[in-house]
Amino acid sequence: MKPKTIVITGGAGFLGSHLCDRFYDEGFKVICIDNLSTGNLENIAHLTGKDRFTFFKHDVTDYIFVKGEVDYILHSASPASPIDYLQLPIQTLKVGSLGTHKVLGLAKEKKARFLLASTSEVYGDPAIHPQPEDYWGNVNPIGPRGVYDEAKRFSEALTMAYQRYHGVETRIIRIFNTYGPRMRLNDGRALPAFISQIIKNQPLTVFGDGSQTRSFCYVSDLVEGIFRLLMSDEKNPVNIGNPQELSIKDFALKVKELAGSSSQIIYKDLPQDDPKIRQPDITKAKKVLNWQPKVNLEEGLKKTLESFGVKVLK
Ligand code: UDP
Secondary structure, eight states, X not given: OOOOEEEEETTTSHHHHHXXXXXXXXXXXXXXXXXOSSOOGGGGTTTTTOTTEEEEEOOTTSOOOOOSOOOEEEEOOXXXXXXXXXXXXXXXXXXXIIIHHHHHHHHHHHTOEEEEEEEGGGGBSOSSSSBOTTOOOBOOTTSTTHHHHHHHHHHHHHHHHHHHHHOOOEEEEEEOOEEOTTOOTTSOOHHXXXXXXXXXTOOEEEETXXXXXXXXXXXXXXXXXXXHHHHSOOOSOEEEXXXXXXXXXXXXXXXXXXXXXXXXXXXXXXOTTOOSOOOBOOHHHHHHHOOOOOSOHHHHHHHHHHHTTOOOOO
């Protein structure tokens, strides 16, 4: 049987490269597109040269030409860490608007099913807890995070418009904090920051008083959720994340303990509009995708630390 073809935008990034792996392993022909602004060829080096894998260095805000049939498209191209989108604010807005428009245009042309990698940032600094999909969010459009939050909210609106007006088959996933091997150590996110600080024997920088919470999902669980959503009939957004919630201070302590590190914890200013709490309500994912996370925090952190060469306490 002829393999199905999937286009993965942002395929050389942290999440995108894990998606390339998963779909390649499932027997798909994988076309990876990335402009390498935050992605890295090292993430896909093991796939290059394989028969069902192709890489194009291309910015999806420009017209995308793909030869032949395309069955599925995963649109995961975007700067995605607070530091990245603060440093690349215009590119972040462009990829979420012009880029999503081009990728949806490709889906329409190829009659491919399209999945948008959206984010829990659409909920902003949430006023309800945990966050279900029918919560409309609390976003500051003109704050520093607005470039990412509003780009993703616009992407969701455009995706629904292509579904309703053009009949494109679309799926939307709202991704909560995710971690694992291949995160960029200098992307400014909490875990990569802590890992690089541990490696360099520097203090761990906790922002604010560390009482803000997050819920961290291991990347293989997220990839499974994306796979299931793409293959499902669900047309409205679905949250994927691990509901195990903890404060950032406790998170730093956990990472430090697992690594057997003697680094101190120091406190720095809390960035503007940093959400105070965040936890996915995954009732819908359980019901419509029969999905729930399998990897607990300790297990996932150990695998991640080891992937960066940090010895963990057994
Ligand atoms: N954070 C921190 N120290 C760091 C980097 C981040 O305390 O060196 C905090 C950040 O302020 C936020 C949380 O950790 O409250 C998670 O940050 P991250 O950038 O990973 O993702 P976010 O959920 O904010 O998008």
